Amino acid sequence: MDWNWRKEHLDLVLVPSGLLIMFGYHLFLLYRYQRIPHKTTIGYENHFNVAWIERIMQVEAKDRGQALSVISSNITAATSLSSISLVLSSLIGTWIGSSTENIFTSNLVYGNTSxxxxxxxxxxxxxxxxxxxxxxxxxxxxxVHANFLISMPNCKIPLSYIEKPVTTASAFWSIGIRALYFAIILLLWIFGPIPMFVSSVIMVVTLHILDSNSTELHEFQPTPSDNSFDKIGKEMTAVTRGYWTP
Structure with missing residues (x-):
């Protein structure tokens, strides 16, 4: 009787502990991002996004094809991950509607299988x-909204109009990725509370390494123009002046 009690109530101890570790780490990450954003990977990438927008908007609309390609790549990646998430949600929904008499409720799972x-x-x-x-x-x-603004011709658009959707899109991307991280540990919970708790600890250690940034932020300054035709024209003008000078 004591063995059955310990086995069934193991989920009450390890599962909340694993979720608390995950939520606690992300609250700590949010605190670091608010106080020292350059020490986090999210703040590091947002710095690059803002610098990229500032440089792109200095180019004429007809020459922003490369920027539109970058935006299109991000749209494709987000669409692919949203499709994968929807398909997995459909499969899980179908699984819930089916019989629960399977391997996940057998004696192979050490934990509560009710x-x-x-x-x-x-x-x-x-x-x-x-x-x-x-x-x-x-x-x-x-x-997509940022794509419309970047490709708008004959119009001076404030940088904040483009920075806001791009940085907000990056925030939604980060939240979506974090939701998949939580899904991984919850998926392992199906096999028992012990794999779930161990995966939570490993996940937090791994994310702490990936979310930390030690590289200094680079201030992207425009490079000086180095047009060879302009240099040739200046040299020819100087030679011509020297030739006609008495």
Whole structure:
């Protein structure tokens, strides 16, 4: 009786602990981003995004084809991930509607295998994929809006009009990726609370390494023009002047 009690209540200890570790780390990451953004990868990438927008808007609209290609690549990536999240959500929804008598409720899973707990596992996993889907859809929408603004001809557009959708799209992208990270540990919860807790610890350690930045922010200054034809023209003008000078 004591063995069954420990096995069934293991989820009550390890699962909240794993989720607390994940949520606690992301609150710590948000605090670091608000106080010292240059020490985080998110702030580092946002710095590059703003510098990229400033340089792109200095170019005429007809010469911004390369910028539109970059935006289109981001739209394609967001659309692909949103499609994957939607497909996985559909599969999980179908799985919930099917019989729960499968390998995940067998004795191979060390933890609570009651139908109610199994349903909670699937529902939380489904919620993560739906959040990821919504975030990636918003990412694509904002990049499309930025695409329209960048390609607008014969109009001087304030930089803030483009910086806001691009940085917001990057934020939605980050949230969508984090939702997939949560989905990974919840997916391992299906195999038991122990794999879920271990994966949470490993995930936090890995994310702390990936989210930390030690590279100094570079101030992107425009390079001096180096047009060879202008140099040749200046040299010919100097020679001509020297030739006709008495």
């Amino acid at each position: 139908p109610s707990v199994v349903s909670i596992k699937y529902i939380t996993l489904l919620s993560c994929f739906l959040v990821a889907f919504a975030c990636f859809v918003q990412t694509a929408r904002l990049f």
